[in-house]
Amino acid sequence: MAGSSGPIGVLALQGDVREHRSILERLGAEVRLVRSPDDVAAINGLVIPGGESSVIDKLARVFGVREPLRTAIGAGLPVYGTCAGLILLADEVLDGIVGQVSFGGLDVSVRRNAFGSQADSFETELMVPVIGAPPMHAVFIRAPVVERVGPGVETIAMLSDGRVVAVRQGNILGSSFHPEMTNDGRFHRLFLDNVDRSQYQGTVAG
Numbered sequence: 001m002a003g004s005s006g007p008i009g010v011l012a013l014q015g016d017v018r019e020h021r022s023i024l025e026r027l028g029a030e031v032r033l034v035r036s037p038d039d040v041a042a043i044n045g046l047v048i049p050g051g052e053s054s055v056i057d058k059l060a061r062v063f064g065v066r067e068p069l070r071t072a073i074g075a076g077l078p079v080y081g082t083c084a085g086l087i088l089l090a091d092e093v094l095d096g097i098v099g100q101v102s103f104g105g106l107d108v109s110v111r112r113n114a115f116g117s118q119a120d121s122f123e124t125e126l127m128v129p130v131i132g133a134p135p136m137h138a139v140f141i142r143a144p145v146v147e148r149v150g151p152g153v154e155t156i157a158m159l160s161d162g163r164v165v166a167v168r169q170g171n172i173l174g175s176s177f178h179p180e181m182t183n184d185g186r187f188h189r190l191f192l193d194n195v196d197r198s199q200y201q202g203t204v205a206g
């Protein structure tokens with residue numbers, strides 16, 4: 001069972017926290033909403049929701065969780081980021097607002113709002129080989145695209161035009177789209193399997 005040595009965190013500063021919480025609980029996880037360094041110290045996996053990455057970045061600094069999260073991710077905390085969450089995990093953010101930074105951890109470059117204003121939001125069926133059939137119904141909302149994939153990063157989903165929309169690197173998983181909005185638990189299952197297999201022991205506060 002996932003979360004055997006601690007709860008699964010959902011970063012709860014802004015965004016679609018409730019949807020992630022409910023899909024994780026449906027899969028049997030104990031969820032802790034993360035808003036403080038103590039919360040970061042208590043979790044053994046983390047979901048970073050969709051929302052607005054620049055706002056989550058700012059609030060993470062205000063709430064004092066940015067550095068603890070960076071330390072935990074660097075120490076191997078299993079993480080899954082959707083949309084804004086993927087942006088926050090990218091080592092490089094393209095088209096960020098002035099001063100915007102990410103937590104990092106994923107050796108990728110991600111472009112915010114990559115689909116432009118004429119197609120801010122769309123939905124499509126997406127084949128994700130590591131998850132298998134049937135295809136996922138993928139919802140893209142002012143979504144980012146992964147433009148550079150580092151050597152240790154695996155591309156796990158692409159649009160039909162070849163644009164990369166889901167990746168993983170070790171215990172870090174990210175998607176441009178929102179499985180939490182379509183009640184498809186397969187990405188969260190993949191993340192919880194990472195938590196179950198993880199050797200992550202937590203970090204000393206700081």
Ligand SMILES: NC(=O)CC[C@H](N)C(=O)O
Nearest residue numbers: 050051052053083084142
């Ligand atoms: N649905 C989303 O999470 C949108 C992401 C948003 N465009 C950002 O830059 O953070």
